[in-house]
Amino acid sequence: MMQLKRRGSRLFRKYFLAFMAMLLSSFLFLGSAFLAFSLRYWTRDKLTLLAENTKRATNLAELIYQPDADSSPTANQQVLRSLLQTTSDAVDADFFVCNAQGRVVACRDEVPTTFLPAPVHCVKHATLTLSEKVIARALAGPYTVNSTLDGAFEEQMLVATNPYFLNGKAAGFVVAVQPVNEGLFTYLGSIMRLFFLSSILCFAFSFVVVYYISFRLVCPVREMLRATKHYAKGDFSFRVKTKDEDELGALADEFNAMAVSLATLEASRRNFVANVSHELKTPMTTIGGFIDGMLDGTIPHEKHAHYLGVVSEEVKRLSRLVTGMLNMSKIEAGELQLNPVQFDVSELLFHTILSFEQLIARKNILLVGLEELEPMKIRGDKDMLTQVFYNLIDNAVKFTPPGERMEFYVQLHASQKDDKTERIFCFGLRNTGVGISSEEIARIFERFYKTDRSRSYDVKGAGLGLYLTKTIVEMHGGQIKADSDGETYTEFAVLLPV
Numbered sequence: 001m002m003q004l005k006r007r008g009s010r011l012f013r014k015y016f017l018a019f020m021a022m023l024l025s026s027f028l029f030l031g032s033a034f035l036a037f038s039l040r041y042w043t044r045d046k047l048t049l050l051a052e053n054t055k056r057a058t059n060l061a062e063l064i065y066q067p068d069a070d071s072s073p074t075a076n077q078q079v080l081r082s083l084l085q086t087t088s089d090a091v092d093a094d095f096f097v098c099n100a101q102g103r104v105v106a107c108r109d110e111v112p113t114t115f116l117p118a119p120v121h122c123v124k125h126a127t128l129t130l131s132e133k134v135i136a137r138a139l140a141g142p143y144t145v146n147s148t149l150d151g152a153f154e155e156q157m158l159v160a161t162n163p164y165f166l167n168g169k170a171a172g173f174v175v176a177v178q179p180v181n182e183g184l185f186t187y188l189g190s191i192m193r194l195f196f197l198s199s200i201l202c203f204a205f206s207f208v209v210v211y212y213i214s215f216r217l218v219c220p221v222r223e224m225l226r227a228t229k230h231y232a233k234g235d236f237s238f239r240v241k242t243k244d245e246d247e248l249g250a251l252a253d254e255f256n257a258m259a260v261s262l263a264t265l266e267a268s269r270r271n272f273v274a275n276v277s278h279e280l281k282t283p284m285t286t287i288g289g290f291i292d293g294m295l296d297g298t299i300p301h302e303k304h305a306h307y308l309g310v311v312s313e314e315v316k317r318l319s320r321l322v323t324g325m326l327n328m329s330k331i332e333a334g335e336l337q338l339n340p341v342q343f344d345v346s347e348l349l350f351h352t353i354l355s356f357e358q359l360i361a362r363k364n365i366l367l368v369g370l371e372e373l374e375p376m377k378i379r380g381d382k383d384m385l386t387q388v389f390y391n392l393i394d395n396a397v398k399f400t401p402p403g404e405r406m407e408f409y410v411q412l413h414a415s416q417k418d419d420k421t422e423r424i425f426c427f428g429l430r431n432t433g434v435g436i437s438s439e440e441i442a443r444i445f446e447r448f449y450k451t452d453r454s455r456s457y458d459v460k461g462a463g464l465g466l467y468l469t470k471t472i473v474e475m476h477g478g479q480i481k482a483d484s485d486g487e488t489y490t491e492f493a494v495l496l497p498v
Contacts, residue, residue: 015214023206027199031192038191042184043158047144050160050176053087055142057095058162058174065166081111093158093178094124100139100172102130128152138173139163146180156180220248224255236263280321283314323387338381338475345425346373346410348382352389353408356397365397366405373410378425378498384472385496389427391465392492396431399490404433412498423498430491436484444482445470 060083064076084095085108097106104125105112112120120126130138131150137143138161145159158180163173223240230238236259240252290307293299299307350373353360360367396406407430414421436444445466473480478496 012214012218015217016211019210019214020207023203023210027203031195031199034195035188035192038188039184042187043146043180046158046178046183047146047160049091050093050158050178051142051144051162053091053093053095054160054162054174054176057083057087057097057176058164061097061174062164062166077111080106081108084108084111087176091176091178092183093176095174095176096125097164097174098130098135098138098172100135100170102132102135104128105172137161138175139170153177217248220252224252227255227259231259231262234266236260236266280318283318286314287311338384340379340381342377342379343382344375345378345385345427346376348386349373349389349408349410349427352386352393355390356393359397360406363397363400363402365400365402367408368405369408373408376410376412376425378496380476380496381472385476388469388472388494391469392429392494395465396429396490396492399434400431401433404431406431425496425498427494427496428491429493430489432489434490435486435488436482436490437486438484441482441484445480 061080064079080097084097084106087093088095088108095108096104099105099119103119105119107120107122107125109122109124110120130152134149134152140163142160142162144161146156147159148154148156149159156179158178160176161173163170165171220240220242223242227238227240230236239259240255242249242252290299290311294304294307350370353367353370400406407428409426409428411426411428413424413426470480473494473496476496478494480495481493482491483493484490
């Protein structure tokens with residue numbers, strides 16, 4: 001039991017840890033995707049803001065520095081400087097103006113009165129040099145980028161540029177730069193804190209759900225494992241209990257059905273062993289007793305012929321039993337092969353009935369239908385079909401009370417199959433006086449099975465006759481049917497393709 005619990009616990013841990021690993025992986029993937037999308041959104045949002053403000057600064061620069069502007073250079077200098085300072089402070093970025101050669105000519109700290117011709121001398125922008133590639137792209141039109149501008153800056157920058165035009169010609173461009181790291185970690189930190197808090201709550205809830213689901217998944221498996229322990233000990237009364245209607249529930253139902261079948265088979269096997277043991281012991285005892293009696297003189301010489309006949313019948317009985325058991329073994333191993341030949345089935349049937357002549361006469365059984373037998377050729381394994389007729393007639397003779405009757409009929413029928421006419425041989429045998437209940441008639445073709453009525457009538461049977469009969473008929477491509485009202489008659493019908 002401890003080993004069973006440990007195995008069940010390991011299975012539970014496997015399910016639970018597998019679910020939790022998948023759940024954790026999903027959260028990690030979701031967090032990574034959420035982080036990447038947040039970074040992309042933040043970058044795009046910042047670049048859009050920088051682009052809008054560079055465009056605004058460009059429009060004002062073009063307005064106040066037109067050659068025909070009335071304002072003085074000093075006034076223009078103050079307006080542009082105020083614009084750059086205000087815009088830089090508003091979006092927390094560095095705004096400056098470059099001429100067509102890429103030199104900084106105005107920034108928030110310094111705006112020369114000459115504007116375009118004179119570069120600034122502030123420490124931050126005086127040494128800033130832009131490559132020809134960057135200058136050409138900036139003069140071509142507005143653009144945004146996340147870059148160091150070909151090494152102009154030491155760290156990654158969010159950059160927005162917008163060219164301005166004087167006298168219809170691109171005279172320079174306004175640049176807005178902001179370090180990528182500035183404000184990014186604060187933004188991502190806030191986002192990830194919210195995500196982390198939500199993830200913890202979801203993970204806690206998922207932990208409970210996964211634990212419950214894993215437990216529910218493992219419970220039927222534990223029950224089935226416990227059932228196999230009982231079945232291995234021969235106890236087939238244990239049943240797997242489950243209320244689920246899913247695949248595991250269906251498996252548990254099939255497991256219980258298997259237990260019922262195993263219990264039935266085990267009971268049949270035990271009965272079979274008991275019957276076979278009795279079947280072997282009784283004739284062997286009889287044979288041994290009579291032979292010993294003849295050898296030691298207990299049985300007079302004039303009665304030897306009579307008792308040798310009894311011994312002969314017992315030997316035949318043993319032979320039939322051994323043959324039936326060998327055939328059953330061959331059937332289960334798939335080794336029983338047909339040897340089809342063409343023969344007169346009416347003649348075979350008549351000779352088989354003659355072998356029961358003395359027993360039929362002793363019980364005063366009336367035979368009906370034999371006078372209507374006509375020669376009828378079919379193709380099949382003659383020896384096996386002899387066994388089929390012998391078993392059916394043997395059963396009928398055993399279970400027909402004295403003074404009752406047995407009815408035979410042999411017919412040929414035409415059957416339409418796949419646009420072809422197929423001839424069907426039909427043999428029927430009906431005996432009166434004893435019936436089979438509807439519950440038992442569905443099982444009479446099972447191996448080792450003996451009906452309740454056979455306990456008293458068929459004390460010598462092992463429950464193999466009808467099983468072998470059905471198997472042989474089906475090997476010939478035919479079918480066998482049984483019918484009874486439970487009280488007054490029993491009828492068997494064998495259908496074989498000619």
